[in-house]
Amino acid sequence: MAERRLSDLGLTPMSGNDVVVSGLALDSRKVKPGTLFAAIPGTRVHGAEFIQYALRMGAGAVLTDRAGAEIAAEELAASYAVLVVVEDAAEALAHSAALFFGAQPETMVAVTGTNGKTSVASFTRQIWEALKINAVNIGTTGVEGAYEAPGIHTTPEPVTLHSVLADMAAAGVTHAAMEASSHGLDQSRMDGVRLAAAAFTNLTQDHLDYHGTMEAYFEAKLRLFTGLLPEDGVAVVNLDDPHGPRVAEACEARGIEVLGVAQYAEAALKITGRRIDETGQDVLFRWQGEARQVRLNLIGAFQAMNVLTAAGLVIAGGEDPDAVFAVLPQMQGVRGRMQLAARRSHGAPIYVDYSHTPDSLDVALKALRPHVLGRLAVVFGAGGDRDTSKRPLMGKAACEGADVVFVTDDNPRTEDPAAIRAAVMAGCPEATEVADRAEAILRAVDMLEPGDALLIAGKGHETGQQMGDVVYPFDDVEQASVAVAALEGAI
Numbered sequence: 001m002a003e004r005r006l007s008d009l010g011l012t013p014m015s016g017n018d019v020v021v022s023g024l025a026l027d028s029r030k031v032k033p034g035t036l037f038a039a040i041p042g043t044r045v046h047g048a049e050f051i052q053y054a055l056r057m058g059a060g061a062v063l064t065d066r067a068g069a070e071i072a073a074e075e076l077a078a079s080y081a082v083l084v085v086v087e088d089a090a091e092a093l094a095h096s097a098a099l100f101f102g103a104q105p106e107t108m109v110a111v112t113g114t115n116g117k118t119s120v121a122s123f124t125r126q127i128w129e130a131l132k133i134n135a136v137n138i139g140t141t142g143v144e145g146a147y148e149a150p151g152i153h154t155t156p157e158p159v160t161l162h163s164v165l166a167d168m169a170a171a172g173v174t175h176a177a178m179e180a181s182s183h184g185l186d187q188s189r190m191d192g193v194r195l196a197a198a199a200f201t202n203l204t205q206d207h208l209d210y211h212g213t214m215e216a217y218f219e220a221k222l223r224l225f226t227g228l229l230p231e232d233g234v235a236v237v238n239l240d241d242p243h244g245p246r247v248a249e250a251c252e253a254r255g256i257e258v259l260g261v262a263q264y265a266e267a268a269l270k271i272t273g274r275r276i277d278e279t280g281q282d283v284l285f286r287w288q289g290e291a292r293q294v295r296l297n298l299i300g301a302f303q304a305m306n307v308l309t310a311a312g313l314v315i316a317g318g319e320d321p322d323a324v325f326a327v328l329p330q331m332q333g334v335r336g337r338m339q340l341a342a343r344r345s346h347g348a349p350i351y352v353d354y355s356h357t358p359d360s361l362d363v364a365l366k367a368l369r370p371h372v373l374g375r376l377a378v379v380f381g382a383g384g385d386r387d388t389s390k391r392p393l394m395g396k397a398a399c400e401g402a403d404v405v406f407v408t409d410d411n412p413r414t415e416d417p418a419a420i421r422a423a424v425m426a427g428c429p430e431a432t433e434v435a436d437r438a439e440a441i442l443r444a445v446d447m448l449e450p451g452d453a454l455l456i457a458g459k460g461h462e463t464g465q466q467m468g469d470v471v472y473p474f475d476d477v478e479q480a481s482v483a484v485a486a487l488e489g490a491i
């Protein structure tokens, strides 16, 4: 088991007594004897409330902020554990975790934005792999690539993050692309990561339950560029998004090189033409003014933007642009992102996509529309315990983008599923409401005629549906095939 002195973790105990700790924990329930417990403020309660439990579990040191210091001093009075008080305990924990676990892949890049993080991180990893580099992507789908691990958060908390970064570095992983969620940035989860480059995809409504306003949500994302990316890093920025120029300005103010990506605005990596067909698209683009063409077996202009953003990150990380562009045709769609899940025997396709915001639903339906001769149908819902104001907007996006709309459950979590559906239906009163997601998929697949297409949106790669505290097995891709088989009599 690793052991480190507090001073080696950049921490100075109040007593001046430099002790050795054998681990770090952010949750009192994970404390083991000799561990440093980080008592940080949460959304519900201050972690200092749990110091008494951490001490009972044998914590050797407690790290907290001024707000937690009073409780901490009281609890620690009758204990051998030492106390460290800092201005920002979450940030201190992130840096300490980086020092505790030591190694991380040499080249790390991060991507933020409301939509496209998982896609860009995966494409970045796929480009590196095609260039024979040992690489991973880290995020919503866990750790994927040359090292694999399951994921819980899009941006893991620092103890888990640095433990897995050290393990993958020891296993020979040299490059990693990670997703920077707004929650993760706001909570300083990835402050100890050394970044070579960072990307911004877009900003549209989501997570207002947590951030309150779009401006606060943007500020959280901006932290990646103003607080985490070092001055010798490169920022890859979508300049078509209204917030893109603001990100670029913030970077330029710090002397950070900006590599713009765009379809409409002027940019170093600029899409100048697209020709779509059944299985994908040919994309014409310019790299620093020079014309290039590439075949992508992916549907949607947004996917072309995601691939070029990933190319930008890999170039920013030091790879040769020509070598990077040469491997782009090898990019494979990410599981649950505009994935062709099944087809009716008469040809009508069924796609599964992870769009769970008003903008991504709109983008996904618009991406499919030119591929559909007949009607475009959509099955979707909205997650519980998340931004409630996006629900009617998602309904509206579906109503405007599709010809047939089924509103069903997503992950209701602890909320009343009927109330969530009603909020979504408020934005699309003509939709058909079917509570049970499997039944909604079956009914939508049943109504498909030749030339039609169906989008099952919201759960993408997820393999469970959370109702209350229970997660029931559920997989949209699987349900699409099950529905076709049930209707057509064969599996």
Ligand SMILES: CC(=O)N[C@H]1[C@@H](OP(=O)(O)OP(=O)(O)OC[C@H]2O[C@@H](n3ccc(=O)[nH]c3=O)[C@H](O)[C@@H]2O)O[C@H](CO)[C@@H](O)[C@@H]1O[C@H](C)C(=O)N[C@@H](C)C(=O)N[C@H](CCC(=O)O)C(=O)O
Binding pocket: 026, 027, 028, 029, 040, 041, 042, 043, 044, 045, 046, 047, 048, 050, 152, 153, 154, 155, 156, 157, 181, 182, 183, 184, 210
């Ligand atoms: C809203 C949010 O981000 N919550 C995260 C936050 O919890 P919190 O602030 O509510 O914590 P709290 O319950 O007030 O407790 C305060 C502190 O006491 C500690 N505690 C708590 C209980 C206990 O018995 N002992 C103990 O020590 C907690 O570990 C915490 O440090 O800090 C916890 C510890 O790191 C996280 O597990 C928790 O993620 C919850 C489960 C969550 O659902 N997060 C989602 C919203 C999230 O982070 N999503 C983003 C992606 C979103 C996207 O972009 O689409 C992600 O990166 O995954």
Ligand SMILES: Nc1ncnc2c1ncn2[C@@H]1O[C@H](COP(=O)(O)OP(=O)(O)OP(=O)(O)O)[C@@H](O)[C@H]1O
Binding pocket: 113, 114, 115, 116, 117, 118, 119, 120, 140, 154, 179, 181, 201, 202, 302, 303, 305, 306, 336, 337, 338, 353, 354, 355, 356, 359, 360, 361, 363, 364, 460
């Ligand atoms: N560049 C983009 N612009 C707009 N929409 C996009 C873009 N990329 C992906 N999407 C849409 O957003 C959905 C989610 O994509 P992805 O998983 O890559 O995003 P994410 O940012 O990682 O999401 P999350 O925050 O939930 O992890 C996709 O299924 C697609 O519908």
Ligand SMILES: N[C@H](CCC[C@H](N)C(=O)O)C(=O)O
Binding pocket: 154, 356, 382, 383, 384, 386, 410, 411, 458, 459, 462
């Ligand atoms: N990372 C996103 C995922 C949402 C997926 C959707 N299926 C839902 O449950 O709302 C969130 O936690 O808001």
Ligand SMILES: [Mg+2]
Binding pocket: 117, 118, 119, 139, 140, 141, 154, 179
């Ligand atoms: Mg993601």
